[in-house]
Amino acid sequence: MKRTLENIEEQFETFQILNEEGKIVNKDAMPELSDEELKEIMYRMVYTRILDQRSIALNRQGRLGFYAPTAGQEASQLGTQFALEKEDFILPGYRDVPQLIWHGLPLYQAFLFSRGHFHGNQFPEGVNALSPQIIIGAQYTQAAGVAMGMKKRGKKSVAITYTGDGGTSQGDFYEGINFAGAYKAPAIFVVQNNHFAISVPVEKQTNAKTLAQKAVAAGIEGIQVDGMDVLAVYAVTKEARDRAVNGEGPTLIEALTYRYGPHTMAGDDPTRYRTEDLDTEWEKKDPIVRFRKFLEEKGLWSEDEENEVIDKAKEEIKAAIKKTDEQPKQKVSELIGNMYEELPQNLQEQLEEFKAKESK
Amino acid sequence: MAQMTMIQAITDALRVELKNDENVLVFGEDVGQNGGVFRATEGLQDEFGEERVFDTPLAESAIAGISIGLATQGYRPVPELQFFGFVYEAMDAINGQMARLRYRSGNTMNAPITIRSPFGGGVHTPELHADSLEGLIAQQPGMKVVIPSNPYDAKGLLISSIRDNDPVVFLEHMKLYRSFREEVPEEDYSVELGKANVKREGTDVTLIAYGAMVHSSLKAAEELDKEGISAEVIDLRTVMPVDFETILKSVEKTNRVVMVQEAQRQAGMASYIVSNIQERAILHLEAPILTVAAPDTVYAFTQAEEVWLPNYNDIIEKVNAVINF
Numbered sequence: 114m115k116r117t118l119e120n121i122e123e124q125f126e127t128f129q130i131l132n133e134e135g136k137i138v139n140k141d142a143m144p145e146l147s148d149e150e151l152k153e154i155m156y157r158m159v160y161t162r163i164l165d166q167r168s169i170a171l172n173r174q175g176r177l178g179f180y181a182p183t184a185g186q187e188a189s190q191l192g193t194q195f196a197l198e199k200e201d202f203i204l205p206g207y208r209d210v211p212q213l214i215w216h217g218l219p220l221y222q223a224f225l226f227s228r229g230h231f232h233g234n235q236f237p238e239g240v241n242a243l244s245p246q247i248i249i250g251a252q253y254t255q256a257a258g259v260a261m262g263m264k265k266r267g268k269k270s271v272a273i274t275y276t277g278d279g280g281t282s283q284g285d286f287y288e289g290i291n292f293a294g295a296y297k298a299p300a301i302f303v304v305q306n307n308h309f310a311i312s313v314p315v316e317k318q319t320n321a322k323t324l325a326q327k328a329v330a331a332g333i334e335g336i337q338v339d340g341m342d343v344l345a346v347y348a349v350t351k352e353a354r355d356r357a358v359n360g361e362g363p364t365l366i367e368a369l370t371y372r373y374g375p376h377t378m379a380g381d382d383p384t385r386y387r388t389e390d391l392d393t394e395w396e397k398k399d400p401i402v403r404f405r406k407f408l409e410e411k412g413l414w415s416e417d418e419e420n421e422v423i424d425k426a427k428e429e430i431k432a433a434i435k436k437t438d439e440q441p442k443q444k445v446s447e448l449i450g451n452m453y454e455e456l457p458q459n460l461q462e463q464l465e466e467f468k469a470k471e472s473k
Numbered sequence: 474m475a476q477m478t479m480i481q482a483i484t485d486a487l488r489v490e491l492k493n494d495e496n497v498l499v500f501g502e503d504v505g506q507n508g509g510v511f512r513a514t515e516g517l518q519d520e521f522g523e524e525r526v527f528d529t530p531l532a533e534s535a536i537a538g539i540s541i542g543l544a545t546q547g548y549r550p551v552p553e554l555q556f557f558g559f560v561y562e563a564m565d566a567i568n569g570q571m572a573r574l575r576y577r578s579g580n581t582m583n584a585p586i587t588i589r590s591p592f593g594g595g596v597h598t599p600e601l602h603a604d605s606l607e608g609l610i611a612q613q614p615g616m617k618v619v620i621p622s623n624p625y626d627a628k629g630l631l632i633s634s635i636r637d638n639d640p641v642v643f644l645e646h647m648k649l650y651r652s653f654r655e656e657v658p659e660e661d662y663s664v665e666l667g668k669a670n671v672k673r674e675g676t677d678v679t680l681i682a683y684g685a686m687v688h689s690s691l692k693a694a695e696e697l698d699k700e701g702i703s704a705e706v707i708d709l710r711t712v713m714p715v716d717f718e719t720i721l722k723s724v725e726k727t728n729r730v731v732m733v734q735e736a737q738r739q740a741g742m743a744s745y746i747v748s749n750i751q752e753r754a755i756l757h758l759e760a761p762i763l764t765v766a767a768p769d770t771v772y773a774f775t776q777a778e779e780v781w782l783p784n785y786n787d788i789i790e791k792v793n794a795v796i797n798f
């Protein structure tokens with residue numbers, strides 16, 4: 114009998130273009146990106162790193178609510194998003210707020226989401242996305258549906274969804290990739306494998322050597338990519354997108370990455386389950402550091418330029434938080450109005466009750 | 474005796490049962506090395522080893538499903554659902570499977586499983602972390618639902634739940650985890666399932682509550698006392714099955730009832746309890762039974778949760794209404 118798992122890792126070797134030193138190691142795979150586009154990617158990564166730092170600080174001051182740190186995952190998050198078109202539809206997890214922002218969600222709305230205010234989820238016209246999913250895996254089956262719908266409508270767009278290494282254990286994960294495969298739906302399934310699901314290491318999550326190989330059982334393409342290499346992440350997503358809109362079906366992308374911070378800001382302590390050595394090992398692979406080296410070598414980036422981005426980010430974040438503060442506090446009477454197209458009797462009564470309470 | 478918070482009492486109960494019965498297994502997402510996201514299983518893996526206390530992959534349906542399988546092998550699983558809002562993932566394994574094992578096997582098999590899970594509002598969690606979903610389980614014949622309101626009961630009820638030979642969902646209100654300490658015996662003791670507790674005696678009105686609402690009811694009772702209204706407060710402790718004996722005894726004495734639940738009005742326990750009281754004791758009632766509950770929306774976005782959640786003022790308002798009826 115032939116052994117199924119023999120040499121499976123070879124089939125799912127990590128795809129890389131830019132190594133830790135910022136050198137191109139896979140010239141043939143270099144995506145076609147103009148200098149402007151390369152700089153734009155750097156701009157977004159630096160900006161997003163600052164946004165993460167500020168969000169953590171704001172959370173500690175009690176000025177933000179739920180927040181899942183993103184530092185370390187910029188290449189995986191922004192490299193995939195950069196390969197999208199405006200009409201593509203994003204189904205994010207709770208950590209994937211940056212992709213929404215670069216897809217057009219105003220910053221202050223991201224902050225409102227964090228504060229648990231529904232205006233944060235009232236996306237402006239043209240921001241094609243769902244709000245961040247809290248239930249792990251739920252977005253995977255929905256993404257298959259979005260993609261099916263696009264295909265039925267004859268659109269040339271894709272659905273892209275995100276989960277983590279932990280998320281690949283959920284039934285919804287398998288169901289989603291299988292359905293999308295069965296219907297050859299234009300979907301891109303991204304797994305940001307940051308090696309931990311809160312405290313549980315990926316080795317305990319599954320006996321599979323890679324997460325990308327889970328694509329095989331669903332009969333779809335699967336690839337493992339260096340998730341700290343924004344060029345590689347962009348390239349595989351772009352290819353997946355091209356194939357999807359050409360009717361060649363979905364792709365599962367496993368991006369190897371790391372979250373530098375705690376799981377969320379609600380009391381997680383990573384020192385309970387990660388070593389400092391491991392942190393250091395991953396910080397050496399930092400996506401921004403290596404991309405900076407690459408751009409500097411090409412004469413496309415300088416310290417001054419980076420400082421400008423940092424200042425701009427800080428200023429815009431400050432303005433956005435001000436706008437967030439200006440939003441009127443959420444009322445229960447408004448929530449009642451969000452329940453049905455037409456209010457049933459019970460809610461009509463309760464609406465009156467709360468309006469009376471609120472006007473006191 | 475030791476002063477313990479509710480979460481410490483829960484850890485202690487788990488320790489007692491892990492020691493008492495080698496078939497007890499404790500598992501779930503992050504419960505091993507990390508000791509659970511609320512530290513309910515803190516130190517247990519170190520003490521009892523990875524064979525007895527372990528992390529699972531991230532899938533609630535399988536966590537509940539393997540519990541049934543382990544039960545067939547003579548184990549007494551105590552799985553944790555990290556937050557009860559994730560129970561939807563495990564709904565078939567619980568209501569569709571676990572609850573029916575005894576019945577389906579013609580009483581030849583059983584599922585001695587205790588699913589522990591944090592729930593409850595007021596602690597600024599994101600969506601689907603705070604919902605009161607006890608009604609979903611209570612609706613399923615075959616299941617028991619236990620909700621402690623204090624450290625002493627939490628330990629005694631959890632021990633009883635684990636020893637029970639039928640499946641129990643044991644819900645731990647997050648707001649109560651660390652809000653206060655009380656004396657909890659260090660030894661092994663149990664609090665019987667299916668028995669309510671009269672937390673405060675009174676003569677004018679009966680407040681029926683469970684979980685965090687027990688404390689809102691006690692606070693309301695204190696305030697009412699200043700106005701000369703004597704309220705009796707019943708802590709259900711087990712919400713399925715309900716201890717109607719204790720309730721009816723109280724109703725016969727006070728003749729007035731306010732039912733309090735944190736869950737939305739359209740769901741939860743209130744309707745079932747109120748309909749039973751009127752069936753069995755309508756001639757003892759001097760006023761309609763009123764219910765304090767959350768409005769019929771999805772659990773509120775955190776910005777509005779304090780207003781959305783029922784509080785002691787809502788209870789006082791309803792008590793005044795039944796008194797002045």
Ligand SMILES: Cc1ncc(C[n+]2csc(CCOP(=O)(O)OP(=O)(O)O)c2C)c(N)n1
Pocket residue numbers: 208247248249250276277278279280281305307309310311376502531533555559562
């Ligand atoms: C259905 C469900 N179960 C459990 C949780 C609680 N939870 C939130 S994040 C998380 C770990 C997720 O890990 P992973 O998928 O690797 O994503 P990461 O947070 O590392 O980005 C868990 C268990 C949840 N939100 N939803």
Ligand SMILES: [Mg+2]
Pocket residue numbers: 277278279305306307308309310311
């Ligand atoms: Mg992870």
